[in-house]
Amino acid sequence: MTTKFVHHICIQTNHYEESLKFYRDILGFELIEESPHFHNRYYNSWLKLGEFYIELQTGKVGENLDRVYPNTQGIHxxxxxxxxxxxxxxxxxxxxxxxxxxxxxxxxxxxxxxxxxxxxxxxxxxxxxxxxxx
Structure with a gap:
């Protein structure tokens, strides 16, 4: 079997600055890369904690993302x-x-x-x- 590990999760946000501050300043992630105007998004950024990454991105320009609810399927x-x-x-x-x-x-x-x-x-x-x- 080949070696496998979780590389990253992607989190989308309507509140980029607030989410970036939370992950960087509160949880201690390091901002590795910040790409404004990335594929029709305001931002697409990479944050790192140890060997784990979060890809933090906004919705596409003009898109308002729906909120995640704890009682839905998928990652809780x-x-x-x-x-x-x-x-x-x-x-x-x-x-x-x-x-x-x-x-x-x-x-x-x-x-x-x-x-x-x-x-x-x-x-x-x-x-x-x-x-x-x-």
């Missing part, structure tokens, strides 16, 4: 492992972002660790967890 969320979940949550809260609460709490216990979820400006659900296992 993506997850980032963090070494200090409490510190990450405190930092993100300082930036003014809200978390999806479970039983009134941002951080909650799962089978073998803790996690939390928040919603990026374009509607993508981001899970942060402190357990590297499944």
């Amino acid at each position: 969320h993506f997850c980032l492992w963090v070494d200090d979940l409490v510190k990450e949550v405190q930092t993100i809260k300082q930036w003014g972002y809200d978390f999806i609460l479970k039983n009134g709490e941002a951080i909650y216990q799962v089978e073998n660790g803790c996690l939390c979820k928040l919603i990026a400006p374009e509607g993508t659900i981001i899970e942060l967890r402190d357990n590297r296992g499944i």
Whole structure:
């Protein structure tokens, strides 16, 4: 079998600057490339965290993208492992972002660790967890 790994996900947004700030300044992705006016889009950019990439793009010129809903088919969320979940949550809260609460709490216990979820400006659900296992 050939070697395979997840290279990137593509996230589309109507709020490019806000989404870029979220992934870069809040979650720590590095902006690798930003291409304005890319194939009839306002922007198509690449962000990197470790060996994982996000392709962040706007809709095509004049297009207003529909919002993603958590109860639809397809990718529901993506997850980032963090070494200090409490510190990450405190930092993100300082930036003014809200978390999806479970039983009134941002951080909650799962089978073998803790996690939390928040919603990026374009509607993508981001899970942060402190357990590297499944």
